[in-house]
Amino acid sequence: xxxxxxxxxxxxxxxxxxxxxxxxxxxxxxxxxxxxxxxxxxxxxxxxxxxxxxxxxxxxxxxxxxxxxxxxxxxxxxxxxxxxxxxxxxxxxxxxxxxxxxxxxxxxxxxxxxxxxxxxxxxx
Numbered sequence: 782x783x784x785x786x787x788x789x790x791x792x793x794x795x796x797x798x799x800x801x802x803x804x805x806x807x808x809x810x811x812x813x814x815x816x817x818x819x820x821x822x823x824x825x826x827x828x829x830x831x832x833x834x835x836x837x838x839x840x841x842x843x844x845x846x847x848x849x850x851x852x853x854x855x856x857x858x859x860x861x862x863x864x865x866x867x868x869x870x871x872x873x874x875x876x877x878x879x880x881x882x883x884x885x886x887x888x889x890x891x892x893x894x895x896x897x898x899x900x901x902x903x904x905x
Contacts, residue, residue, distance in 0.1 A: 783807040783879045783894040790875060790899030793867055797903070801862040803877030803896060810858040811835070814880050816892055817851060817862045819873035819901075826876070830862060831886035840886045867903045874898040 789801040803815070816831035830851040831840040839851050850863040860877060878892035885891055 783810075783813065785877050785879060785894055785896035787875065787877050787896045787899040790901045792902045792904060795867060795869055795903055795905050797867050798863070798865045799867065799901060801864070801875055801877075801899060801901070803860040803862075805858045805860070805879060810853075810879075811855040812881060813894075814886060814891070815851075815853060815860045816878045816880070816886060817860075817875060818878060818889065819871075819875045820898075821873040824873075826889060828887045828889075829875070832860065864901075867901075869903045869905045872901060872903050874900050 784806045786804045787801060789799060793799055811834055814833055817829040818826050819829050820826040828842055829845060830849055832851045832853050836853045848866045853860040876898045877896045879894040880892035882891050
């Protein structure tokens, strides 16, 4: 089992920045690919970004590339999402996920463990 706890979500004005953290415990963090997803009210959960086990490969949704940066620190068992130039449409609950299942980094099905989410609200 892997336990994931997100933090860092809050209310921010459009154009602002936030850094989300995902702290992992349980099994060896570096064994897992990690991802960030988000879910806005009334919408399906969508992929935001993902990172490989070593951190050498990163994946983003095109619309977020350049604004969001994913990273991880395997020594600290923590993953991060730096979000800049935030827009009201970025408002959502952000979830971190860990997976050891092969498949697309972009799909929720590739992840076995999920955090409880952290709310990000961007005001206009």
